[in-house]
Amino acid sequence: ARSAERFRLLAPRLANPLAELYATLERSEARHFELYLGLAKDLDASEGHAESARRLVALAAREAELATEPDRVFRFHSGPPI
Secondary structure (H helix, E strand, O other), rough: OOOHHHHHHHHHHHOOOOHHHHHHHHHHHHHHHHHHHHHHHHHHHHOHHHHHHHHHHHHHHHHHHHHHHOOOOOOOOOOEEE
């Protein structure tokens, strides 16, 4: 989901054809996210999705930390460089 979000935010700020590529990548990444989330929920159906919901909250919190905390190496998914 993080990649889809980044591509969605970057695409309008780029010139074509790169903007079109990023828009296409955003849609692709969004489909991957939905697929993986659906698979996790299917595997967790016996518990009413409780475990997958807990893990998703934990992953979202960690992703937010990684995306906003300073990082020694600037990467596509990192926060601001140190």
